[in-house]
Amino acid sequence: MTAQNTTGVQNVHPSPPEFVRQQLNSVLSDIKIEAIKTGMLFDADNTLAVAAGLKAHFGGVNSPKMPPLVCDPVCVSTSGHTLLQADAVKVMISDLFPITTLVTPNRQEAELILSQSGKQMEINSLEDMISGAMKLRGLGPAAVLLKGGHITLSMEEVRRVCDSSADIDVVRDGLLEENMEILQVAETDPSARHVVVDVLHQDGATTVFVRPRVDSTSTHGTGCTLSAAIACALAKGHNIKEATRLGTTYTHTGIEMAFPVGTGFGPLNHMHSIILRSIPLPTPSIPHPFTRLLIQATSGIWKSYVEHDFVKQLGRGTLPRECFIHFIKQDYHYLKYYGRAYALLGAKSPSFSAIGASAQTMLNVVTEVKTHASFCAQWGVSHKELDTTLESPATTAYGAFIIDTGLQGDRSKLVMALAACLLGYGEVGLWLRKEASKPNSWVKWEGNPYVKWMEDYSGEHYQNAVRAGLEAIEAEAVADPPSRARFNEWVKIWGRCTSLEKGFWDMAMGLL
Numbered sequence: 001m002t003a004q005n006t007t008g009v010q011n012v013h014p015s016p017p018e019f020v021r022q023q024l025n026s027v028l029s030d031i032k033i034e035a036i037k038t039g040m041l042f043d044a045d046n047t048l049a050v051a052a053g054l055k056a057h058f059g060g061v062n063s064p065k066m067p068p069l070v071c072d073p074v075c076v077s078t079s080g081h082t083l084l085q086a087d088a089v090k091v092m093i094s095d096l097f098p099i100t101t102l103v104t105p106n107r108q109e110a111e112l113i114l115s116q117s118g119k120q121m122e123i124n125s126l127e128d129m130i131s132g133a134m135k136l137r138g139l140g141p142a143a144v145l146l147k148g149g150h151i152t153l154s155m156e157e158v159r160r161v162c163d164s165s166a167d168i169d170v171v172r173d174g175l176l177e178e179n180m181e182i183l184q185v186a187e188t189d190p191s192a193r194h195v196v197v198d199v200l201h202q203d204g205a206t207t208v209f210v211r212p213r214v215d216s217t218s219t220h221g222t223g224c225t226l227s228a229a230i231a232c233a234l235a236k237g238h239n240i241k242e243a244t245r246l247g248t249t250y251t252h253t254g255i256e257m258a259f260p261v262g263t264g265f266g267p268l269n270h271m272h273s274i275i276l277r278s279i280p281l282p283t284p285s286i287p288h289p290f291t292r293l294l295i296q297a298t299s300g301i302w303k304s305y306v307e308h309d310f311v312k313q314l315g316r317g318t319l320p321r322e323c324f325i326h327f328i329k330q331d332y333h334y335l336k337y338y339g340r341a342y343a344l345l346g347a348k349s350p351s352f353s354a355i356g357a358s359a360q361t362m363l364n365v366v367t368e369v370k371t372h373a374s375f376c377a378q379w380g381v382s383h384k385e386l387d388t389t390l391e392s393p394a395t396t397a398y399g400a401f402i403i404d405t406g407l408q409g410d411r412s413k414l415v416m417a418l419a420a421c422l423l424g425y426g427e428v429g430l431w432l433r434k435e436a437s438k439p440n441s442w443v444k445w446e447g448n449p450y451v452k453w454m455e456d457y458s459g460e461h462y463q464n465a466v467r468a469g470l471e472a473i474e475a476e477a478v479a480d481p482p483s484r485a486r487f488n489e490w491v492k493i494w495g496r497c498t499s500l501e502k503g504f505w506d507m508a509m510g511l512l
């Protein structure tokens with residue numbers, strides 16, 4: 001038991017190991033266990049009590065009945081208090097690691113565990129983290145997540161290390177924020193230190209999770225939160241890599257969505273995914289918090305849309321010509337629905353400025369159709385052919401869904417329905433441009449037949465429209481903070497449009 005607050009840990013009162021064992025048995029004899037997480041164990045006797053209790057219940061070290069176990073080797077609090085005695089570290093290695101699925105040390109904990117097992121090393125760089133994670137894996141756990149919260153890196157460093165080995169896989173989550181905010185900075189100043197990485201090592205494979213650094217005082221218990229979130233994802237049946245992705249995203253958002261408590265380092269917001277704040281969002285430095293919640297709530301389908309095979313083949317320049325032509329013809333029809341939807345948005349808008357903004361976008365769409373038609377002409381598709389091409393069911397489905405959402409719902413629902421298209425294409429454009437800038441990239445820019453398309457969507461003009469769209473979504477949330485039920489409706493519409501977007505590209509690929 002600890003006496004602690006946001007300023008630090010004032011005292012620790014160890015529980016008798018027999019009592020810990022009893023509590024363990026109380027839970028194990030009653031509740032079906034899908035995953036386990038250990039936190040602060042404090043001394044050797046308690047560590048042994050937990051390890052022995054689990055082995056006795058589940059049938060020993062290699063028992064198939066042993067549920068996934070995440071061991072958070074809580075050694076020292078952020079404030080500097082010892083939370084695991086030196087002899088307990090040895091017991092953790094000898095008795096707990098053999099039944100551990102994933103151990104989640106931070107830099108200091110990793111250094112301590114390694115020095116206790118005669119593999120002393122300092123961890124200062126990404127290379128150190130990778131070799132440290134490998135060494136820790138040698139101590140028995142099935143996987144190691146070495147957390148990099150205390151080591152701020154530049155994108156340049158991350159790229160250099162990750163590109164140097166084919167065994168390293170890089171996961172960047174929260175694609176939208178990542179692409180729009182961080183990589184733009186990285187491109188202008190690749191040496192700026194603004195990312196943190198967590199290194200996962202298992203079965204000879206290394207995965208590096210890259211995220212922007214968040215400057216916040218709401219970080220008390222970050223490691224506890226992360227290990228618990230990963231254990232939850234493992235309990236749901238996700239594999240270690242996916243559980244880590246989900247857990248790190250959850251934790252990252254928890255820091256961003258927290259509001260300050262106390263005079264020191266306060267807790268994260270653990271409720272960010274179920275309770276939307278109904279007071280103004282706290283940290284203006286966090287870009288587009290509400291949009292990110294929407295994307296997070298639909299992350300699987302969002303990824304299948306923005307990283308669609310159509311996009312990848314287009315980036316490589318290998319997309320069959322007939323697929324692209326089919327797509328641009330259907331896009332022409334879709335734009336008609338899109339323009340009409342903005343007219344509807346204007347009709348539903350309460351102020352002159354909002355009516356004006358909708359009208360302006362509607363006019364932009366009309367102008368863009370002309371550009372679209374001349375673009376199609378370059379591909380040998382005449383205006384006449386565009387007008388006589390029949391709409392595909394996927395086009396009608398998507399267009400009609402947007403119009404119907406606008407007719408049925410309030411203004412904000414229509415805003416959500418229109419955004420998936422705008423933001424998704426913006427993200428695709430930036431992603432391809434970013435990938436193309438890497439050495440030996442899979443994206444071909446020069447000489448790619450689709451370069452004009454990629455330039456348009458990654459270009460200044462379109463990205464400005466994306467920024468305006470992002471602001472519009474954020475404004476909806478701030479002007480009238482949604483209830484849980486209303487937010488769910490928005491997520492439903494956003495998710496539906498995202499899958500209809502995916503369907504649009506499926507349709508074009510379906511020609512193959």
Ligand SMILES: Cc1ncc(COP(=O)(O)O)c(N)n1
Nearest residue numbers: 040074077078219220221222
């Ligand atoms: C019971 C307990 N477990 C873990 C920590 C470490 O968290 P932090 O490093 O944020 O102080 C803590 N302070 N208390």
